[in-house]
Amino acid sequence: MQISINAEKCTGCMACMEACSEVFEAAGDKSAVKTPLVPRGCEATCRTVKNSCPAEAITITN
Ligand code: SF4
Helix, strand or coil: CEEEECCCCCCCCCHHHHHCCCCEEEECCEEEECCCECCHHHHHHHHHHHHHCCCCCEEEEC
16 A cells, blocks of 8 residues: 655645654655555554545555
């Protein structure tokens, strides 16, 4: 499972970083992914984070 963030849409609300610091990190006033390949143990959390991102900035692909 791969994940990415559209930096143009991201508002920097920090919700994803608070939910999963293994995958998301701060990049200036936005969020970025530490690694596009989601660790297996983080997959469920990342799906939830994607669905709850207020900016719909997160994309998940298999
Ligand atoms: S939850 Fe969405 S809008 Fe908020 S920091 Fe993460 S990617 Fe950006």
